[in-house]
Amino acid sequence: DGAVKLYKTSPEGKEVTVRLIHRGEIFGEVVLFEDMHYPVNAAALQSSRILKISRAALLSILEEEGFRNDFIAALMRKQRYLTERILHLSAFDVEERFFSFLSDQYGQRDSYHITLSKQDIAAAIGTLPETFSRMISRLKKRGIIEWKGKELRIRQELS
CATH class of the missing domain: 1.10.10.10 (Winged helix-like DNA-binding domain superfamily/Winged helix DNA-binding domain)
Known part of the structure; x- marks a missing residue:
């Protein structure tokens, strides 16, 4: 179980939740492929267990076709989620x-x-x-x- 909130804080101090992460979901992968700090903060909303994977380890297991396909599918789900979130925030009350x-x-x-x-x-x-x-x-x-x-x-x- 567990739940993690990914959020950003505006210069005015307003907290904006970017996404809620639940068991089995990945986050933070952007820093493994770009030389930058993670662009959002993370806070556990419930008792959570988080697995940290090094860049070298991830690149190694991405060589396995099954894992690579699952990883790409997870990235596509995240892209779909963020696209839908933009729609919800702009079009729905x-x-x-x-x-x-x-x-x-x-x-x-x-x-x-x-x-x-x-x-x-x-x-x-x-x-x-x-x-x-x-x-x-x-x-x-x-x-x-x-x-x-x-x-x-x-x-x-x-x-």
């Missing part, structure tokens, strides 16, 4: 981004056990915590969701 986030992170269902903080969810969907809280209040008032502690239940479909 906060509610749409929230429900899309739930589906992406936990799958399509009627109830969720939320392990992330509301602040982390707000950052992940590209909004301020205050805006997120107001949106959650509106959804509760409209009877669309019920959120108690870590348990979130979708009571009805969005119209």
